Amino acid sequence: MNKIPLNDEIAVAMSQIVDDALVATRKPSHADLDNIILRHGLDKGDPKLNGLNGNVGKAKRVYAVLNWALEYNQELGESFVGSLISLLRGHGGFRDSSPNYVGNESILNLQNSLKLEGIVLASDGTLTPMVLENLSDLEMEEALESYIRRAKKGASDAALLTGTSKDLLEAVAAHVITKLLGKYQQSNFPTLLGLAFHLLGLSTPNTKGVNESMSRMEISLYELGCAVNNLRNKQGTGHGRPFLPTVTPNEAIAAIESMGLISEFLLNKLKEKVS
Incomplete structure (x- = not known):
């Protein structure tokens, strides 16, 4: 799925799923985020790409970008969400044996948020429309x-x-x-x-x-x-x-x-x- 529904709840859940404040390091990296934010034309909403290099963590960046998208270009935001989930999946973010595993709680939160929009997020990170x-x-x-x-x-x-x-x-x-x-x-x-x-x-x-x-x-x-x-x-x-x-x-x-x-x-x- 290339586009994933985006609303306030999903924006919060997506920011939580990249939050690595409690671990030493976890991919995707800030450089990875740079790439997909720029590719989707959402750099105006990114505090890091707008010169705020201080303590801007990944969660804060993603949340800021998605909130900007909700206000100015939801379609770009929906494409970004799909790409970010694919990026996380590629880095092993949905595999509990991976050093980049995002955590069960974050996955459950995102699953519940997407379910309300008719999207099923499987435990391995794959996305499908809900079968009515x-x-x-x-x-x-x-x-x-x-x-x-x-x-x-x-x-x-x-x-x-x-x-x-x-x-x-x-x-x-x-x-x-x-x-x-x-x-x-x-x-x-x-x-x-x-x-x-x-x-x-x-x-x-x-x-x-x-x-x-x-x-x-x-x-x-x-x-x-x-x-x-x-x-x-x-x-x-x-x-x-x-x-x-x-x-x-x-x-x-x-x-x-x-x-x-x-x-x-x-x-x-x-x-x-x-x-």
Whole structure:
């Protein structure tokens, strides 16, 4: 995974995982950090590369860089997190017999932080999207909510790669149907999404919902969801560009954010219905 979700909690966990204040020395070195910080264009956030050479430890550097990224360029920060985890793994940071082992507590903290964003960090440092089919109802909704948060920011990796062959909106529709009917049968996307809308009492072009004043908006959301699905590169989902080559980057961001908006709407409606 080239990009890893970044938030305040993950920034703290990533700074802890490089903290070597209590040991004589441990890789990655400051020079290693210099290289990946510069490679990702995050040097403006690094106190060491900005002349503060005093007592700037690795943890303080990483925390400062990630906080700068959260404010000014989250996408660069997400790429940096992925590279830093790869760097730690390459130095044996996740192997308890290695002199560069980062410690069980630091790994557990990072695992828990990433899990809330739909990412599984294995004990050997490998990263995979959370497989939704293996989760309980509560875990499923928490994972979907994490993908929705990222989709609403235009993060294509989270919006399309939910650890399954489904995109985010398809996964949410399937969850709605399973929750309300006990199971769902695989079908084409418009039928799947239409059934989810119908079960939630929402209008589609073929069904009338319970709230007439919301009907036009609900139909628009349904049609928008189908339109976004039509833009998917279905052979490439999970293995490269998630949208057709004719879709520009700006159009892709709009499509992803739309996917997040519709997914959030459906998930909130489901919570209302079952509460």
